């Protein structure tokens with residue numbers, strides 16, 4: 001008997017932990033964290049294996065905690081995912097250390113872990129190539145390119161008589177490096193297909209149209225003499241934003257273009273070796289007087305929940321001389337970027353005081369997304385499960401998007417479920 005249990009990623013974007021149990025062994029699909037770092041203790045199972053889809057924190061943020069719970073845990077993933085994970089987990093420890101000393105903006109953290117736990121993750125990582133199955137006790141695991149970020153994988157797990165496919169985050173339009181999902185590498189009509197549903201409820205313009213909008217907003221702001229701020233994720237998004245700004249940089253010689261992200265160069269070295277961003281200035285922190293210069297600032301984190309982007313957003317949000325471009329289609333509830341875009345103010349916590357700051361900067365939104373939209377997700381389902389015998393589980397999406405995608409797929413004859421947190425399914 002094979003049991004699937006959903007510990008995270010249910011009715012929420014990110015925070016993925018889904019276990020597959022067979023013959024007394026447990027394999028977990030991803031071991032991520034929530035954008036606000038909050039979750040119950042019970043949501044973190046002790047597992048023998050973690051198959052890691054890709055290096056975004058909502059999928060890898062708690063790998064070191066998994067190894068802390070069970071020192072024998074082994075990790076299966078691509079080498080690029082291993083390097084991105086190792087780098088970011090070390091970065092979390094460093095930021096935590098600086099935060100304790102009081103000279104770094106606060107950011108929500110995954111659960112407590114130590115350097116030795118990160119070293120254990122690296123030591124116990126089985127470097128896995130695409131399309132080359134790895135056999136473990138009770139499981140055969142195969143990875144195929146997912147086209148989301150470099151190293152990202154669709155995961156196929158065979159155990160007993162069941163075959164479970166998990167898309168991870170997936171993008172039919174491919175990533176900045178030119179990787180596309182290799183759907184044909186996956187055997188058709190698995191028992192279960194666990195698919196992300198971040199944009200299950202919308203049809204989006206193509207990435208090149210969205211890039212066109214980004215350039216239009218950026219050029220318009222700079223022509224009017226305004227300053228520009230763009231918060232972005234450290235992997236794929238910041239490189240894409242950088243690549244677009246690098247293209248327009250020469251037209252605005254009076255401006256300074258900064259990428260303020262200590263992690264950006266490192267991630268570029270690991271995963272984007274051929275990308276030319278030489279016209280932008282890389283900096284570990286913003287210059288003190290940046291608000292009084294003509295400047296373009298790009299910074300992490302993407303949702304302004306931590307890192308320099310939180311601090312910069314708080315500094316510039318009430319400044320009419322700023323345009324802020326939010327390059328993410330999805331903005332999580334309660335995050336500063338969502339408040340800025342929809343409520344007209346952001347909440348600021350200073351020591352024990354909380355207050356609201358009015359939005360006076362011009363807020364623009366573009367969807368430089370690394371996820372498939374509803375049409376793309378439908379195509380993925382139709383390609384992997386043409387016989388319509390597969391049970392489809394929707395994860396990594398907000399309830400509204402999931403309900404939309406469920407209705408759409410059901411109208412095509414698919415059996416679709418939206419699992420609840422801690423829900424279990426058994427296959428005999």
Ligand SMILES: [Zn+2]
Nearest residue numbers: 014056058169
């Ligand atoms: Zn994700």
Ligand SMILES: [Zn+2]
Nearest residue numbers: 054056148169
């Ligand atoms: Zn992702």
